[in-house]
Amino acid sequence: MRGVPSLAPKGRLAIIAGNGFLPIYLAEAAREGGENPFIISLRNESDQRFDGFETASASIADITGFERIFREKGIGRVVLSGGVTRRPDWRDIRPNWKVLRKLPLLLRTLVSGGDDALLQVAIGIIEAQGCRVIGAHEVAPGLLAKTGKLGAHSPSQDDIRDIEKAAEAARRLGELDIGQGSVSVGGRVVALEGVEGTDRMLDRVAALRAEGRISARRKGVLVKLCKPQQDMRADLPTIGPSTVEHAVKAGLAGIAVEAGRALVIEEQKMIAAADAAGIFVCGIDLGLPQGGL
DSSP states (O other), X not given: OTXXXXXXXXXXXXXXXXXXXXXXXXXXXXXXXXXXXXXXEXXXXXXXXXXXXXXXXXXXXXXXXXXXXXXXXXXXXXXXESBOOOOOOGGGOOOOGGGGGGHHHHHHHHHHOOHHHHHHHHHHHHHHTTOEEEOHHHHOGGGBOOSEESSSOOOOHHHHHHHHHHHHHHHHHHHTTSOSEEEEETTEEEEEOOTTOHHHHHHHHHHHHHTTSSOSSOOOEEEEOOOTXXXXXXXXXXXXXHHHHHHHHTTOSEEEEETTSSEESSHHHHHHHHHHHTOEEEEEOTTSGGGGO
């Protein structure tokens, strides 16, 4: 019927892999679910080996190359995963005719848009090739954070107050499409995540504490939330063993992430590290009193 969009065929799953462990976890989860995923490693970004999986390498700016891979490999669904540390230079973009109308928007967003805005454009470009973009949580729902404590330790009442303070700051930060994380120490927001990412923000907190600019007596909390306007198909807040390691170096009491809207990588390894260090990790539900804790 005219005016009714048709659904793209299911097709093969492609995982576009940036840096970090998430892409390999998704590839393994997809295979366990009966899929034969094709991995597209982003050049100068992907840092994992995908032994046993069919792979190709592509520049993030090579739209023509992506379209060729999608066509040759019968790709019908695409999941975006892993970090991307470098925005492509507009001079490196290789568009095809399917995205010419989107090119001015892409160029404007590259120059002045936030990460969420750029991801929205990227999703539109991929779907213009005839594929459907799906979320990492649709491939591996077991990676989603659950409500409540994830390890042996629970937040104290002081920690819960820090969670509330940092969550409010993270929500406002997300509204501006800047970042997803915030650190509160003793009821005072001391750090907001920018383009440097969570680990480097925590390194900054550790340095400020060493300089005496953050109280050595009060520990504090890291909170990571989805941006209010965020598309669940891309860039969900993610924590893992590395997050715990940096939180410990920063002298924090714990980590809180948004339950159902954040990913937990290497959960058992992360929990073991948190338990050994004496810090808590928990999933919070902002719709419940005290986040469901």
